[in-house]
Amino acid sequence: MVEWPWAGRxxxxxxxxxxxxxxxxxxxxxxxxxLDxxxxxxxMPSYKHLYLELEKIGLKDxxxxxxxxxxxxxxxTSPPEWRTQTRFKDISWSHLEAERRWSNIANEGYEKNNAFLWDISKRISHQIRTVNESFKVLAFSYRNQLSTxxxxxxxxFNSRFLDGYSSKIYDAFQHFLFDICSLRDYLSEFIFYFILSEEEKSGERHMTTTSRIYKKFFKDKPQGTALRNYYKSGCSDRGWLNELGAYRDLVVHACPLSMAGGNVMLRMGSVSIAYGKVLPKIIAPIPNNPEEIKVKRSSFESFKGLENKVTEFFERANDTRNSRDILTYAFEVMLxxxxxxxxxxxxxxxxxxQITITSKDIIGDIQVIKR
Known part of the structure; x- marks a missing residue:
């Protein structure tokens, strides 16, 4: 008889x-x-077979x-733990492990009396945790919409719809974009301070935004390491970091998804699984190629021009050929x-x-409390 642990997933x-x-x-x-x-x-034959058994019936995403x-x-009394399903090389739950590593670097900064290293590493560690929670909220907004x-x-499956739960998805996405772009800038700030050489910075003492760092030190200059080339590629016109910034600028500054005069309509999709069965799913669209319809508020273009951009945003989002699903995109960004x-x-x-506790750090007797 299989013994199952007291653990729910x-x-x-x-x-x-x-x-x-x-x-x-x-x-x-x-x-x-x-659907039928x-x-x-x-x-399951054992506790560890959870994902394998789900994959067997076609649930892989x-x-x-x-x-x-x-x-x-x-x-x-205590919240459950949410873990986004990321992996980097042989590191499972890689975002969670990254959070711990950045926290350990903050510990090193404290021990070395390097206040800035402590500060930036703490901010990165905290923001990874914040983004993890933001993605969770987005995932749950889909779950709630589908359940209702x-x-x-x-x-x-041929109709479009909006109801009381639909706006929760777009609100969650807007918060996700804000949180993850903050993480982007924190990581760029670390690159500026600790990856770029003092010779490269040539007197620049403080730079905190991805756009400025990329344009000044990466855009028109050859790069000598895999990390540097990865960063340069991500920030380029067709790069994923640039695309992320374009979505943030559109959704947060120019085309708030709950604004009057435009609506993004959700639709139903489906997933085919084993035994000839089909499960329904939610698709919440946003337009592809946000850079093409990006509105730069600093350009002070006319209201008529802005109005055209807003209209283009919503029209593309509601066109299946010119749109993508929010949760699918957000998960790609997490990876x-x-x-x-x-x-x-x-x-x-x-x-x-890594902070370790030894017997020298313990004051008084240890009490073991059993529930």
Missing amino acids: HVHFLGGIHAVNNPKSGNIDVFPRT GINLSIE VIGTEFFTSPDNYNG RVKKENLD NFSEFSWRILNDSPFKGR
Whole structure:
């Protein structure tokens, strides 16, 4: 007889689909129901087979898992742990490991009395954790939207819709963009201070934005390391970091997704899985190629020009050929940032200091409290 640990896991997939493995149980329940009304339940041979069994039935697009490790996680006394499903080379949960590594570098900065190293590393570590939570909120907004949508008697895959839950997705995406662009600038700031040489900086003492650092030190200059070339490529016109900035500028500054005069309409999609079954999913669109419709507020273009740009934004978002799904894009960004962070960590002149507690650090007797 298999002994199951007291640990629950909620696995999230693209589109709002999720699977639940309750504590001390070998069953995995998939939500929502299939289009023909079947509630899928899978049996695991062991605790570690969770993802393998889900993959066997065709659920491969895991974006994150919520872990419940004590009754406190269920009664609200303590929050469960969310982990975005990132991996870099042989490092599982790579964003979580990166958060710890940056925290260790902050410890090294403290020990060396390097206030700025401590400050920037602390900010990066904190922001990785913040972005992880922002992505969780976005994933849950999809889950909530899908859960309410499938309660309707007839799902129309040819229609577009908006309801009370739809704005939650776009609000969550806007917060995600703000948080992850802050992380982008913190990592760029670290590159400026600790990757660029003093000779390269030639008197520049303080620079904190990705755009300025890229234009002055990377755009028109050859780069000598893999990290430098990776950064230059990411910030270039077709690079992923540049695209991220274009989305942030559009959504936060020029085309807030809840603004009057324009609406982005959600639609239903589907995922084919094993046994000929189909699961519904949510698609929340944004336009492709945000750089093409980017509005630079500093240009002070006329209101008519701005109005045209806003119209173009919403028209492209609602056109399936010219749009992409928010959660799919956000997850790609999370994967890219995991690699970006680890490339910097591997080239960093600081490797970090893990704090350890010895008997000398313990004051008084140790008490063991059992629940």
